[in-house]
Amino acid sequence: MNKKKQQTEQTKKKIADAARTLFAQKGYKATSIEDIVNAAGCSAGNIYYHFKNKEGLFLYLLEDWNREWDQTWLAKEKLYPTTVDKLFGMAEYLALDQLSHPLTKASDEFFNNSEKAPDVEERINNMVKGYIDFNQQLLQKGIDNQEFEIADVSSLAIILDSLLFGLNLHTRRMEREETLAAYRLAMRVFLHGIAKPAR
Amino acid sequence: MNKKKQQTEQTKKKIADAARTLFAQKGYKATSIEDIVNAAGCSAGNIYYHFKNKEGLFLYLLEDWNREWDQTWLAKEKLYPTTVDKLFGMAEYLALDQLSHPLTKASDEFFNNSEKAPDVEERINNMVKGYIDFNQQLLQKGIDNQEFEIADVSSLAIILDSLLFGLNLHTRRMEREETLAAYRLAMRVFLHGIAKPAR
């Protein structure tokens, strides 16, 4: 293994980790390069050696999250027999991931501020759409399996996303167990809310 | 009526309105004084004549929202006979208010960034607690009236808040009718989710 490549990989990860935490905590604009420099323990120039600029670093983090999610989910999904199980599994993962929801407040802030280059804007739009589609497909599968009966799948996909997104804010001030419980309860309320009428 | 007082009131409102819209759109940090100056059509100095500083302006907006909410709610609450009706009424109000949720992403960003003076921190903490308490009391009333049966009221108060908060983000890109429908559906899912088992 090339020692330089290894070094690059390592520091790139160190920067990414520091940046992710800070962005999630403080938001995009409020996180300065100097903040990241201090947290990562490297120079400002080094950040610009590994990433095009602050925007590029942020986009990298978003896409990195996506990659990891796809990978993790692909492996985990099979373990859950029903859609209901899958939804609980998803809730658990999001609860434990901490920096969980992809559309964090930072992304939202990032997205809504000042004009981005059209290609950047499109990439973000696609991501947001992707999250909703993900929910929608999951819910649709539950309908197909007759686990629940709902009319407006796309609206419910948004509602599910809203619930998880909002929960992410509150649970940031909670302990691990409390967080897990909150996510589980949220999913239970949601599922009960869309359940087939008992018979 | 004093003409000076009138003038002060008017421009203070003009600044507050402009700032509120911008903060809600772009977030706290990303909204510059110059942005507000342009939107309000006054000088930078004038803002500092009416408000202590940017932080003071923001806190004023938060507390202003609270005042208005208390007032509106006090008047509206009586019109709704059951707790379920009240919750739907609340959803409708939040949907139509646009800059609706008090704990917008701007507040969240504001709150999480850098140390605030202890008194400021406490004021914000009290506000957040207030929103949750509001939900909790409403839900408790529903339980007392035997409209629904739930065990963990305080957790559900947070879940309700999460749902409404998250929805606020998504509906910002929706039209009026779509927004209303989304809030109504969200509340229906929530209520169905905590409903007494049908018998």
Next chain:
DNA sequence: TAAGATACTGAACGTTTATTCAGTATTATA
């Protein structure tokens, strides 16, 4: 081991930002 490539430093630069303040216009007061 010499030469080139790669990884990194940190001071410097130009912008943007919140905030101030000396000065001006408008209104209230006596």
Next chain:
DNA sequence: TATAATACTGAATAAACGTTCAGTATCTTA
């Protein structure tokens, strides 16, 4: 109407910020 109080202006200031770059250290390659 003269004087004081209030409302406001906008250029100046200093701090913070993202970004660059000449230079240095480390590693790869031939």
